[in-house]
Amino acid sequence: MDESRPLFQQIAEQIESAILDGSLAADSQVPSTNELAAFHRINPATAAKGVNQLVIDGILYKKRGIGMFVATDARRRVLDRRREAFGRDFVEPLLAEARRLGLDAEDVKNLIEKWGEGR
Amino acid sequence: MSAVLVKDLTMRYRGHTALHGVGLEFQENTIHGLLGRNGAGKTTLMRILTGQEFETSGRVEVFGQAPRENEAVLRKVCFIRESLKYPNYYKLREALAAASIACDGWDAAFAARLVRDFQLPANRQLKKLSRGQLSAVGIVIGLASRAPLTLFDEPYLGLDAVARQIFYDRLLEDFAEHPRTVVLSTHLIDEVADLIEHVVLVDGGRVVLDADADELRGRAVSVSGPAEAVAAYADGVPSLHRSALGGRLRVALAHRPDGPADGVSVEPLSLQELIVLTTNQGDPK
Numbered sequence: 001m002d003e004s005r006p007l008f009q010q011i012a013e014q015i016e017s018a019i020l021d022g023s024l025a026a027d028s029q030v031p032s033t034n035e036l037a038a039f040h041r042i043n044p045a046t047a048a049k050g051v052n053q054l055v056i057d058g059i060l061y062k063k064r065g066i067g068m069f070v071a072t073d074a075r076r077r078v079l080d081r082r083r084e085a086f087g088r089d090f091v092e093p094l095l096a097e098a099r100r101l102g103l104d105a106e107d108v109k110n111l112i113e114k115w116g117e118g119r
Numbered sequence: 120m121s122a123v124l125v126k127d128l129t130m131r132y133r134g135h136t137a138l139h140g141v142g143l144e145f146q147e148n149t150i151h152g153l154l155g156r157n158g159a160g161k162t163t164l165m166r167i168l169t170g171q172e173f174e175t176s177g178r179v180e181v182f183g184q185a186p187r188e189n190e191a192v193l194r195k196v197c198f199i200r201e202s203l204k205y206p207n208y209y210k211l212r213e214a215l216a217a218a219s220i221a222c223d224g225w226d227a228a229f230a231a232r233l234v235r236d237f238q239l240p241a242n243r244q245l246k247k248l249s250r251g252q253l254s255a256v257g258i259v260i261g262l263a264s265r266a267p268l269t270l271f272d273e274p275y276l277g278l279d280a281v282a283r284q285i286f287y288d289r290l291l292e293d294f295a296e297h298p299r300t301v302v303l304s305t306h307l308i309d310e311v312a313d314l315i316e317h318v319v320l321v322d323g324g325r326v327v328l329d330a331d332a333d334e335l336r337g338r339a340v341s342v343s344g345p346a347e348a349v350a351a352y353a354d355g356v357p358s359l360h361r362s363a364l365g366g367r368l369r370v371a372l373a374h375r376p377d378g379p380a381d382g383v384s385v386e387p388l389s390l391q392e393l394i395v396l397t398t399n400q401g402d403p404k
Contacts, residue, residue, distance in 0.1 A: 001313055003389035006333045034295040041287065042313040043150055044295045046333055 007042050011050025016059065016078045019070055026075065030060055030068040121180075122147045122268050122300035123168060128177030130163050130324075137163040139324045140177070145268075145317070148298035150290075152315035152332065154308055154394060160324040161304045162200075165270050169198040181268060197222060197266035199257040201273045205245045214245060214256060215263075224265035229293065233259040236285050250277030258286050262293060270302040283307075287314055308391045318390070322398050337387035339396070342376075343369040344383035352376055352383050359396040371396050 001007055018024040033051055037044040051068055054060040059074045071077070098108050123145035130138040138160045145151050153161050166172040167179055170186040170193050179185060184192050205214055211234065219225040234241070237255035240248070245256065254276050261269050275283050291314060294301065305311055318335065320328035328335075339359065342349050346368040353370050360371040371388060388396070 004387035005337045
């Protein structure tokens, strides 16, 4: 785990990523808090906080006495949220570095086209 | 509910004050990290909590009662010290039998499993075990006791990295099944950082940091860049550390400034880095 960011956030993000890449399908059961804690070797309360955050966000839902499940529209929600964050997390730092190197937005666009070719 | 409540606790020895007005709370069913340098006062605090020493002044409650000569409270407490001593003739069996009598929640099957995990010899006198094996005996007793309040004071002298990982894994597994209050005193901060939910940092007999571990991650930041830009960005935020090289400056800040980070790079600090910087600053020497 990355020691410079809250662990509960990282747990939530990993579950989101599993939903995004399809390894956790809609309405399938999510590993239990204790399983997550043992796997990642972290405190169970911290793992629970990550899972509960996703329940609050509507990405997981709770079946009483059974466990946590992936919401039907979870993938859509995660996708929307990640796309929203994409500009701030990736484009903004990209442009900041470009400015330091004396590249303008047009240069960056050209670079994106060049590097995107054939992918 | 709190398992431990300490208010304005002072411990004075002849000519030396080990704890200065310490206040803290250990919530029930939580793993706490009690961190700090050697001589910071961690062991003194744990000795007072377990009734082995009496405070000079202040209030100390364990499960709502003063621990001093209080059998009812002390039965709920298991304290594993750095170097536990056993009677000369003791073998593993005798040590575990003694612990099983002292601890109401003792789980013999779990103890047997831990003995296998640590590959402890059953029929050798404990005084003939290696330093690391002796530490492992303490860990077996601490874990299998399932005491409502279990304190580990630097329990791993001589234990190699593999054995320490076994300790951490078994602690987490068993804690998940049988929640209890665990206090882990250590200076191996990076190793236990992910296990503990709550951090108390003691320095020079004072509590200098008391917070949720996950809240501390990424709270403090390291800012570096051209000296002027860094100084402008960091203005008004408490700094923990500062170093300069040529025209460049790097400062560690207690939290991220509000303003835009123009021309500077901002990196979050790990829990370990934050604790080391906080300790250095609090050092009275």
